[in-house]
Amino acid sequence: MVAGPLPAPSGPGKDRLRLWVRLLRASRSIEAELRERLRQEFNTTLPRFDVMAALYRAPEGMLMSDLSRFLLVSNGNVTGIVDRLVSEGLVARARRNGDRRTSMVRLTEEGSKTFAVIAAAHESWIGELLGNVSEDEARRLTGMLNSFRSNWEGRE
Amino acid sequence: MVAGPLPAPSGPGKDRLRLWVRLLRASRSIEAELRERLRQEFNTTLPRFDVMAALYRAPEGMLMSDLSRFLLVSNGNVTGIVDRLVSEGLVARARRNGDRRTSMVRLTEEGSKTFAVIAAAHESWIGELLGNVSEDEARRLTGMLNSFRSNWEGRE
DNA sequence: GCAAATTATTTCAAGCTTGAAGTTTCATAA
DNA sequence: TTATGAAACTTCAAGCTTGAAATAATTTGC
Numbered sequence: 355m356v357a358g359p360l361p362a363p364s365g366p367g368k369d370r371l372r373l374w375v376r377l378l379r380a381s382r383s384i385e386a387e388l389r390e391r392l393r394q395e396f397n398t399t400l401p402r403f404d405v406m407a408a409l410y411r412a413p414e415g416m417l418m419s420d421l422s423r424f425l426l427v428s429n430g431n432v433t434g435i436v437d438r439l440v441s442e443g444l445v446a447r448a449r450r451n452g453d454r455r456t457s458m459v460r461l462t463e464e465g466s467k468t469f470a471v472i473a474a475a476h477e478s479w480i481g482e483l484l485g486n487v488s489e490d491e492a493r494r495l496t497g498m499l500n501s502f503r504s505n506w507e508g509r510e
Numbered sequence: 511m512v513a514g515p516l517p518a519p520s521g522p523g524k525d526r527l528r529l530w531v532r533l534l535r536a537s538r539s540i541e542a543e544l545r546e547r548l549r550q551e552f553n554t555t556l557p558r559f560d561v562m563a564a565l566y567r568a569p570e571g572m573l574m575s576d577l578s579r580f581l582l583v584s585n586g587n588v589t590g591i592v593d594r595l596v597s598e599g600l601v602a603r604a605r606r607n608g609d610r611r612t613s614m615v616r617l618t619e620e621g622s623k624t625f626a627v628i629a630a631a632h633e634s635w636i637g638e639l640l641g642n643v644s645e646d647e648a649r650r651l652t653g654m655l656n657s658f659r660s661n662w663e664g665r666e
Numbered sequence: 667g668c669a670a671a672t673t674a675t676t677t678c679a680a681g682c683t684t685g686a687a688g689t690t691t692c693a694t695a696a
Numbered sequence: 697t698t699a700t701g702a703a704a705c706t707t708c709a710a711g712c713t714t715g716a717a718a719t720a721a722t723t724t725g726c
Contacts, residue, residue, distance in 0.1 A: 367637040369648040374540065374636050376655040381537040382582050384530065389714085401682060419704060426538050431683050433706055438681085455691045455704040480530050481523040487654070492525040495654055498647065499532040545684085557712060575674060587713050589676055594711085611674040611721045 384483055391479055396472050401427075401435050403476070406444065406461060406469045415448065415460035444468055540639055547635055552628050557583075557591050559632070562600065562617060562625040571604065571616035600624055 389400045408424050409416060416424070422432045436459055439445035444465030447457040461469060484492065545556045564580050565572060572580070578588045592615055595601035600621030603613040617625060640648065 367633060367645075369645040369652070370640040370643060371633055371636050373643065373648040373652045373655075374640060376652050377533065377537050378541070379582070380655050381533050385534070386582060393715090399681075417704075418706095426535070426542060427682090428684055429705065430685080430707075434682075453692070453704080457705080477523055477527055480527050484526040484530060487526060487529065489523075489525045491654065492529040495651070496525070496529045496532050498643075498651055499529075499536050549685090555711075573674075574676090583712090584714055585675065586677075586715080590712075609674080609722070611719095613675080 384480075387483060388476070388479060391475075392472070395475065398472065401431075402439055402444075403469075403472060405432070405435050405439060406465060407473065409445065409459065409461045410466065410469050410473070413460070415458035417456050418459060419456075421459065439465070540636075543639060544632070544635060547631075548628070551631065554628065557587075558595055558600075559625075559628060561588070561591050561595060562621060563629065565601065565615065565617045566622065566625050566629070569616070571614035573612050574615060575612075577615065595621070 385400065392398050392400060392403055404425055405421060408421055412420075418429065418432050418436070421436070422429045425432070436445055436447070440447060444462060445459060446462050446465075447459055449457050451458055487495065541556065548554050548556060548559055560581055561577060564577055568576075574585065574588050574592070577592070578585045581588070592601055592603070596603060600618060601615060602618050603615055605613050607614055643651065
């Protein structure tokens with residue numbers, strides 16, 4: 355990935371390839387910047403933020419497998435991140451709810467407060483980092499990105 | 511990141527936030543699919559592919575720091591990936607070139623042949639995964655992505 | 667020349683990530 | 697019942713990733 359801008363190849367399919375390369379470089383750049391700021395300002399990480407963001411939207415809690423599906427990461431991965439959030443007191447596992455295999459995961463009160471602060475900063479960072487995109491352009495881009503999502507979504 | 515489609519919040523900056531979420535989900539989905547195929551079909555990984563792609567475009571070789579800068583990953587990271595590629599015989603380090611701190615890294619002949627095969631498959635996968643995007647639309651999207659890159663690029 | 671700063675790289679610990687294998691629990695049905 | 701299969705998680709090894717510290721080599725300023 356991240357093949358570069360130098361030779362500018364042409365041919366059938368090259369435009370899609372170039373699009374993919376740009377897409378990847380864009381998201382990697384932004385991710386890197388966000389990761390850095392989360393670390394510096396809040397001493398946390400992107401995966402923790404992702405998990406907390408998902409849980410913030412689900413006050414009733416989520417199953418581990420819900421989290422895994424929603425965040426597009428593996429089951430085992432979520433286990434580790436939630437473990438760390440639990441040890442930080444930001445998240446709690448609630449066993450017992452009929453099915454003893456599952457555990458409802460939710461933000462603690464502290465987790466919820468902490469997340470609200472971080473999320474506000476996060477949103478303003480995005481506004482800054484995507485400052486060159488007008489709100490109107492953002493809507494159009496979002497629509498275009500949406501359109502080609504269906505092509506592979508729900509495959510695996 | 512990867513906050514979801516459910517509540518659809520609004521307000522200033524929300525469109526940029528939504529754009530970022532879509533961008534991230536799109537690239538993660540595609541990355542996951544590519545990773546899976548690289549593993550299944552070629553028994554390799556995305557980071558290895560990235561390094562080989564960079565080197566393929568630089569027959570004269572690249573410094574470790576060039577690779578790191580180009581791929582947007584840390585120095586230490588490149589060391590590990592190149593180590594593995596070297597042990598697989600796909601890449602070679604050539605010390606001695608005036609400055610004894612540096613090492614020119616380049617594809618071996620086998621590495622070059624191997625990469626050509628994988629790259630062909632990779633390009634056709636992209637064509638397939640981005641099949642919903644017309645070539646024309648791809649060019650426009652690429653342009654838009656390009657436009658907001660300058661905003662943070664060259665920061666760190 | 668030579669100390670100090672800079673540059674290129676590696677090493678390291680901690681955390682993220684995956685896919686596969688293992689555990690526990692639940693559901694089904696013979 | 698009870699086995700057998702499926703589902704929800706966890707564990708694990710291997711690899712990726714980062715930022716910081718350590719090494720080594722070069723360059724700069726005096």
